[in-house]
Amino acid sequence: MLHEDKSIEPLFAETMKSIARRADLKAYVEHNPQLYQLLRRAAARYVTGDDRRDGLEAAASLTAQGYDVSLEYIGENTATEAECEAAVRELSGLIAELAGNRRKARVSFDLSHIGLSLHTDLALRNLLQLAEQAEPAGIELFISMEESAKTDRVLDVYERSVARYPSSIGITLQAQLHRTAADLAQRLPGNSLVRIVKGAYQESEQSALPRSEQLNRRYLELVEHAILQGHRVSIATHDQQIIDTILTRGWLSEGAAEFEMLYGIRTELSRKLKAAGHPVRIYLTYGSEWYLYICHRIAEHPPNLYRAVIDMASGESVDPVNSYAVSRDR
Numbered sequence: 001m002l003h004e005d006k007s008i009e010p011l012f013a014e015t016m017k018s019i020a021r022r023a024d025l026k027a028y029v030e031h032n033p034q035l036y037q038l039l040r041r042a043a044a045r046y047v048t049g050d051d052r053r054d055g056l057e058a059a060a061s062l063t064a065q066g067y068d069v070s071l072e073y074i075g076e077n078t079a080t081e082a083e084c085e086a087a088v089r090e091l092s093g094l095i096a097e098l099a100g101n102r103r104k105a106r107v108s109f110d111l112s113h114i115g116l117s118l119h120t121d122l123a124l125r126n127l128l129q130l131a132e133q134a135e136p137a138g139i140e141l142f143i144s145m146e147e148s149a150k151t152d153r154v155l156d157v158y159e160r161s162v163a164r165y166p167s168s169i170g171i172t173l174q175a176q177l178h179r180t181a182a183d184l185a186q187r188l189p190g191n192s193l194v195r196i197v198k199g200a201y202q203e204s205e206q207s208a209l210p211r212s213e214q215l216n217r218r219y220l221e222l223v224e225h226a227i228l229q230g231h232r233v234s235i236a237t238h239d240q241q242i243i244d245t246i247l248t249r250g251w252l253s254e255g256a257a258e259f260e261m262l263y264g265i266r267t268e269l270s271r272k273l274k275a276a277g278h279p280v281r282i283y284l285t286y287g288s289e290w291y292l293y294i295c296h297r298i299a300e301h302p303p304n305l306y307r308a309v310i311d312m313a314s315g316e317s318v319d320p321v322n323s324y325a326v327s328r329d330r
Helices: 008-020 023-030 033-043 052-064 081-100 120-137 148-162 180-186 213-228 240-249 267-275 291-300 304-314 320-324
Strands: 068-073 106-109 140-143 169-174 193-197 232-236 257-262 280-286
Touching (some): 033 291, 052 068, 052 081, 052 280, 052 320, 068 081, 081 120, 120 140, 120 148, 148 169, 193 213, 213 232, 232 240, 240 267, 267 280
Parallel strands (some): 068 106, 068 280, 232 257, 257 280
16 A cells, blocks of 8 residues: 655655756746746736736735735846846836825835845845835835845844834744744834745755744744734734634734735635635735746645646636635625
8 A cells, every 4th residue: 555755745845945046947947938838827826917017906906805915026136236226116116006096005025136135235225215205105115034044134124224114114034944033022123014924945954944833833923922022913824724723812803913815825715814804915926037936836835736737738817816706705
């Protein structure tokens, strides 16, 4: 009798994280029209489209359904100042359109997309420029977390920027990193905006926990500590066990906390939580740099690979927005 190999799924996840970082594979995909189109079909379930308009249209639809939204223009590790300036212009345009539509939303991004890979002060200068535009419009900026090698510099930029814009700049913390409990306790001012994720990056055992029950316990501890410290918390997970525990313990009623779900993933769970009256934010992405993003989505939940293959083979267009309508559950 054959026995299922319980080690294959985490091994597959780690392999996908490695593939995500292979610049040669990314370049091969981008320069192979047939392969690019196939993988773009798979990415369409998780990325709203290549252009700002795609993200804004999805955001408008979800907002009309009662969800909060966070928009990310995908990109990281920008290599030149000119490319950083182009990313800042795009983010500035996104903020301007959200403000013009009087739509309160979050704009999320990696600091390495706007200069961190070149110089810490460049990322800080660009972030402050965006914050000056976003704050009067009531738009929150949210800094994503990157590999642990960048964590100190990411937190340095965050601390220096949030000192000037305390109510409109948030930070993402990764539960998998051993250092995160100390960072939460020591590096965030009171009433901060904080998103807590498990973490999608491939890290060493010395710096991080693998996916495990131990990581789930740590995640719950971080959420509890963040709420008790008075922070405004985005609980960014699709893990049913974690969500059920949070609801059972009543943490959402104790502070300014919300669930945050990635676009296109477990839409039925978002509907269920929304229908039950819980605050739900959908994290939307757009842009052409989707290769890393889809690799991480598959690594986080390997069965997403099945859906990716189905989407590639079907040739049908994917539109996850309508699947969020709460009325479907009635």
